[in-house]
Amino acid sequence: MKYLVVTSLLVFISLFSCKKEELDFKFSGNVKAPETGENIQNAAVKIYTYSTGDNIETLKGSTTTDASGNYDIAVERSKFETLVIRVSKKNYFIDEKTYPIDDLTTEDQNAITHFLSPKSWTKFILKKGGVTASNDHIKIQKVSGKTDCEDCCKNETKFYYGNEDLDVYCLNDGNKYMKFYWWTIGSNTSNGIDSIYNTPFDTTSFTINY
Incomplete structure:
Protein backbone atom coordinates (compact mmCIF):
# COMPACT_ATOMS: atom_id res chain seq x y z
CA MET A 1 0.00 0.00 0.00
CA LYS A 2 2.83 2.37 0.92
CA TYR A 3 4.57 1.55 -2.36
CA LEU A 4 1.36 2.30 -4.28
CA VAL A 5 0.98 5.72 -2.62
CA VAL A 6 4.59 6.70 -3.39
CA THR A 7 4.25 5.54 -7.00
CA SER A 8 1.01 7.49 -7.45
CA LEU A 9 2.64 10.60 -5.99
CA LEU A 10 5.59 10.34 -8.38
CA VAL A 11 3.24 9.93 -11.33
CA PHE A 12 1.26 13.00 -10.22
CA ILE A 13 4.43 15.10 -9.87
CA SER A 14 5.62 13.96 -13.28
CA LEU A 15 2.30 14.82 -14.92
CA PHE A 16 2.21 18.21 -13.18
CA SER A 17 5.75 18.98 -14.32
CA CYS A 18 4.94 18.04 -17.93
CA LYS A 19 1.77 20.11 -17.82
CA LYS A 20 3.69 23.14 -16.55
CA GLU A 21 6.28 22.81 -19.33
CA GLU A 22 3.47 22.66 -21.88
CA LEU A 23 2.23 26.03 -20.58
CA LEU A 116 21.55 44.00 -34.73
CA SER A 117 22.96 46.76 -36.92
CA PRO A 118 26.31 48.25 -35.82
CA LYS A 119 26.37 51.98 -35.14
CA SER A 120 28.54 54.38 -37.14
CA TRP A 121 28.79 58.14 -37.44
CA THR A 122 29.18 60.79 -40.13
CA LYS A 123 30.93 63.92 -38.90
CA PHE A 124 30.32 67.06 -40.96
CA ILE A 125 33.13 69.55 -40.28
CA LEU A 126 31.91 73.04 -41.24
CA LYS A 127 34.91 75.38 -41.42
CA LYS A 128 34.83 79.14 -41.72
CA GLY A 129 37.24 80.83 -44.13
CA GLY A 130 39.24 84.03 -43.58
CA VAL A 131 36.98 87.00 -44.31
CA THR A 132 33.27 86.16 -44.21
CA ALA A 133 30.01 88.06 -44.29
CA SER A 134 27.32 87.79 -41.61
CA ASN A 135 24.94 86.01 -43.97
CA ASP A 136 27.42 83.31 -45.05
CA HIS A 137 26.01 79.87 -44.32
CA ILE A 138 25.91 76.22 -45.33
CA LYS A 139 22.90 74.21 -46.47
CA ILE A 140 22.99 70.41 -46.20
CA GLN A 141 20.23 68.20 -47.56
CA LYS A 142 20.51 64.63 -46.30
CA VAL A 143 18.68 62.23 -48.63
CA SER A 144 19.61 58.76 -47.34
CA GLY A 145 20.80 57.08 -44.16
CA LYS A 146 19.16 55.98 -40.93
CA THR A 147 16.42 58.25 -39.57
CA ASP A 148 14.52 56.21 -36.94
CA CYS A 149 16.65 56.74 -33.84
CA GLU A 150 17.02 59.48 -31.23
CA ASP A 151 20.44 60.68 -32.48
CA CYS A 152 19.78 60.12 -36.18
CA CYS A 153 19.53 63.04 -38.61
CA LYS A 154 16.31 63.29 -40.57
CA ASN A 155 16.32 63.21 -44.36
CA GLU A 156 15.70 66.93 -44.70
CA THR A 157 17.41 70.25 -45.42
CA LYS A 158 19.28 72.01 -42.60
CA PHE A 159 20.86 75.49 -42.56
CA TYR A 160 23.94 76.31 -40.47
CA TYR A 161 24.97 79.89 -39.63
CA GLY A 162 27.71 81.25 -37.39
CA ASN A 163 31.16 82.75 -37.20
CA GLU A 164 32.87 79.69 -35.72
CA ASP A 165 33.72 76.21 -36.95
CA LEU A 166 30.99 73.66 -36.28
CA ASP A 167 30.90 69.85 -36.08
CA VAL A 168 27.62 68.08 -36.89
CA TYR A 169 27.21 64.35 -36.20
CA CYS A 170 24.72 62.04 -37.91
CA LEU A 171 24.28 58.45 -36.71
CA ASN A 172 23.90 55.71 -39.33
CA ASP A 173 23.89 51.94 -39.78
CA GLY A 174 27.35 50.49 -40.26
CA ASN A 175 28.12 49.10 -43.73
CA LYS A 176 25.66 51.56 -45.27
CA TYR A 177 25.99 54.78 -47.28
CA MET A 178 24.77 58.24 -46.35
CA LYS A 179 24.03 60.50 -49.33
CA PHE A 180 23.65 64.27 -49.16
CA TYR A 181 23.70 67.52 -51.14
CA TRP A 182 25.51 70.60 -49.83
CA TRP A 183 25.76 74.29 -50.68
CA THR A 184 27.92 77.13 -49.35
CA ILE A 185 26.09 80.42 -49.70
CA GLY A 186 27.58 83.91 -49.37
CA SER A 187 31.20 85.02 -49.87
CA ASN A 188 32.33 81.60 -51.10
CA THR A 189 29.60 79.95 -53.16
CA SER A 190 29.92 76.28 -54.10
CA ASN A 191 27.91 73.06 -54.01
CA GLY A 192 28.19 69.33 -54.44
CA ILE A 193 26.64 65.87 -54.19
CA ASP A 194 28.44 63.31 -52.04
CA SER A 195 27.94 60.05 -50.20
CA ILE A 196 29.87 58.52 -47.33
CA TYR A 197 30.35 54.84 -46.59
CA ASN A 198 29.98 54.36 -42.85
CA THR A 199 32.36 51.80 -41.39
CA PRO A 200 30.90 49.96 -38.37
CA PHE A 201 31.80 51.48 -34.97
CA ASP A 202 33.77 54.28 -36.63
CA THR A 203 33.37 57.97 -37.48
CA THR A 204 33.86 59.19 -41.06
CA SER A 205 34.52 62.91 -41.52
CA PHE A 206 33.47 65.20 -44.36
CA THR A 207 34.73 68.80 -44.43
CA ILE A 208 32.93 71.75 -46.04
CA ASN A 209 34.76 75.09 -46.19
CA TYR A 210 32.82 78.34 -46.49
Missing part, protein backbone atom coordinates in the same frame (compact mmCIF):
# COMPACT_ATOMS: atom_id res chain seq x y z
CA ASP A 24 5.59 27.73 -21.08
CA PHE A 25 6.41 29.78 -24.15
CA LYS A 26 9.80 28.56 -25.34
CA PHE A 27 11.92 30.84 -27.52
CA SER A 28 14.90 29.78 -29.59
CA GLY A 29 16.63 32.68 -31.30
CA ASN A 30 19.67 33.75 -33.26
CA VAL A 31 21.21 37.23 -33.34
CA LYS A 32 23.32 38.35 -36.30
CA ALA A 33 24.54 41.39 -38.23
CA PRO A 34 22.24 42.25 -41.17
CA GLU A 35 24.85 42.98 -43.84
CA THR A 36 27.49 40.34 -43.07
CA GLY A 37 25.43 37.60 -41.40
CA GLU A 38 28.00 37.45 -38.61
CA ASN A 39 26.67 35.90 -35.39
CA ILE A 40 26.71 38.30 -32.44
CA GLN A 41 27.90 36.96 -29.09
CA ASN A 42 26.97 38.35 -25.64
CA ALA A 43 23.92 40.27 -26.82
CA ALA A 44 21.40 40.87 -24.04
CA VAL A 45 17.97 39.32 -24.64
CA LYS A 46 15.06 40.46 -22.47
CA ILE A 47 11.42 39.45 -22.66
CA TYR A 48 8.66 41.77 -21.44
CA THR A 49 4.90 41.37 -21.32
CA TYR A 50 2.08 43.91 -21.36
CA SER A 51 -1.23 43.13 -19.70
CA THR A 52 -4.56 43.92 -21.29
CA GLY A 53 -5.51 47.57 -20.93
CA ASP A 54 -2.22 49.02 -19.64
CA ASN A 55 1.18 50.10 -20.95
CA ILE A 56 3.25 48.79 -18.04
CA GLU A 57 5.93 46.36 -19.14
CA THR A 58 6.88 43.44 -16.90
CA LEU A 59 10.25 41.73 -17.26
CA LYS A 60 9.62 37.99 -17.60
CA GLY A 61 13.05 36.66 -18.45
CA SER A 62 16.54 37.52 -19.66
CA THR A 63 19.61 35.81 -21.07
CA THR A 64 22.60 36.44 -23.36
CA THR A 65 23.62 34.93 -26.67
CA ASP A 66 26.34 32.30 -26.89
CA ALA A 67 29.39 32.22 -29.19
CA SER A 68 27.14 31.27 -32.13
CA GLY A 69 24.70 34.11 -31.47
CA ASN A 70 22.04 31.70 -30.19
CA TYR A 71 19.82 31.83 -27.12
CA ASP A 72 17.09 29.74 -25.49
CA ILE A 73 14.64 31.09 -22.95
CA ALA A 74 11.26 30.03 -21.57
CA VAL A 75 8.51 32.29 -20.24
CA GLU A 76 5.57 31.02 -18.22
CA ARG A 77 2.25 31.59 -19.88
CA SER A 78 0.16 34.05 -17.88
CA LYS A 79 -2.48 36.71 -18.36
CA PHE A 80 -0.94 39.15 -20.79
CA GLU A 81 -1.89 40.58 -24.16
CA THR A 82 1.45 41.34 -25.81
CA LEU A 83 4.99 40.01 -25.52
CA VAL A 84 8.10 41.99 -26.50
CA ILE A 85 11.58 40.59 -27.13
CA ARG A 86 14.27 43.28 -26.89
CA VAL A 87 17.83 42.50 -27.99
CA SER A 88 20.68 44.92 -27.35
CA LYS A 89 24.44 45.27 -27.25
CA LYS A 90 26.73 48.26 -26.79
CA ASN A 91 27.33 50.19 -30.04
CA TYR A 92 24.52 48.36 -31.83
CA PHE A 93 21.01 49.54 -32.57
CA ILE A 94 18.35 47.77 -30.50
CA ASP A 95 16.17 45.15 -32.17
CA GLU A 96 12.67 44.86 -30.74
CA LYS A 97 9.94 42.46 -31.82
CA THR A 98 6.34 42.50 -30.59
CA TYR A 99 3.98 39.52 -30.60
CA PRO A 100 0.30 39.26 -29.66
CA ILE A 101 -0.21 36.25 -27.41
CA ASP A 102 -2.30 34.54 -30.11
CA ASP A 103 0.75 34.47 -32.41
CA LEU A 104 2.77 32.38 -29.93
CA THR A 105 2.68 28.64 -29.32
CA THR A 106 3.30 26.46 -26.27
CA GLU A 107 3.45 23.30 -28.37
CA ASP A 108 6.80 23.98 -30.01
CA GLN A 109 9.75 26.38 -30.02
CA ASN A 110 9.05 29.93 -31.14
CA ALA A 111 12.02 30.37 -33.50
CA ILE A 112 13.11 33.97 -34.05
CA THR A 113 15.95 35.66 -35.94
CA HIS A 114 17.16 39.09 -34.79
CA PHE A 115 19.38 41.54 -36.65
